[in-house]
Amino acid sequence: MAKKISGIGQKNILLDIDDTLFPSTEFSSLARKNALNAMISLGIDSDYTTLHSKLGSIISRHGSNYQNHFGDLCKELRIRRPGRYVAAAVAAYHDTKTAIQPFPKAPLALMRLKQDGHRLYVATNGDSIKQWDKLIRLRLALFFDDVFVSEELGVQKGEGFYRKILKALGAEAEGCIMVGDREDVDIIPAKAIGMKTVRLLSGKYAKGTSSADQTIKDIGDLPTAVRRL
């Protein structure tokens, strides 16, 4: 007679996207670099250092989700007909963003977790279409049983966000594991409501202490970290 093992040790594993499934910090920086170089290729009357520094200030002022970085950059440089430069920058920026690749060991790690019988979910802050776009570009969408985006839940990552996910899953916190790169939004609130946590040290938030139950440096180590919980 077959032993009934399904259900035993099965967890709901929630994963962040940016700097957890792919090196988002690196790709953003490369996208900006490619955009500025595309403006230079089309003959903009400025140099890389000036462009980079001005773009940096615009991004700090308006945030990285602002839609008109390159238009503002041309305005600051007093370019009379900016269409060609904005178009070149936006094209190069988007081409880089659409070429995002997962961390090399991410697909195999997710496959192993599925084989171990776990259910996988995405838990991410942001705009629903943008976050889905990343999952589709990364070719990882089909690994996940469901995707929870702050825009759709109506609340940013925090205790309330994770409670809403528990309710949607009809699950207890004890059976859930949250995996992410940020101590403040991924680890602390998930832990506070009783979930287990795994912190991935990656991207611009890699520094600083970790209060997570497990801390890993490579997403490839996630299946082992989960087994230890």
Next chain:
Amino acid sequence: MAKKISGIGQKNILLDIDDTLFPSTEFSSLARKNALNAMISLGIDSDYTTLHSKLGSIISRHGSNYQNHFGDLCKELRIRRPGRYVAAAVAAYHDTKTAIQPFPKAPLALMRLKQDGHRLYVATNGDSIKQWDKLIRLRLALFFDDVFVSEELGVQKGEGFYRKILKALGAEAEGCIMVGDREDVDIIPAKAIGMKTVRLLSGKYAKGTSSADQTIKDIGDLPTAVRRL
């Protein structure tokens, strides 16, 4: 002694973009098809014929420049969390649009016109950044001495549009040739103010009589048509 031939027979040649430099009608139709198939790949609860017909009505209602075609499509299908489908559709749509290729003989035809001593300009209706994006994607931007877009000129294609271009060039109408696929906006008004005209029979406006000075079926025949004017 070298004969001074520069200037003799040199023309200002204005070219439209869509369905003149590349098969825009075909790419738009392919982009929509790829977008709908991407929604189906992600498991949308509908079939291609239904999706295609509903999208067609949305486009007729709002025009092809409307930004939320796929969002509206999901709304009509009463899809509760449309993020994944909209993201998949938009990604596939943009990937097709960014893969546009010029008519096969366009680059060589433009190069021959340059070698014949003519100056080339773009004359197009539309949004400046979108039209520049096409020139950049088509790798044709550097052929043109300048680009005139209705958004920047503040007027759509018509006699006023072409007069503004003449003024900007400091040129007489007799020394200018307008090349485009549309009788109504490319040929008739340019001819009315005294420019020579070449009509390219291509895309959705290929049918109907032509009043242009020259009519061609392939952009590769443009250098010959120009010599005949």
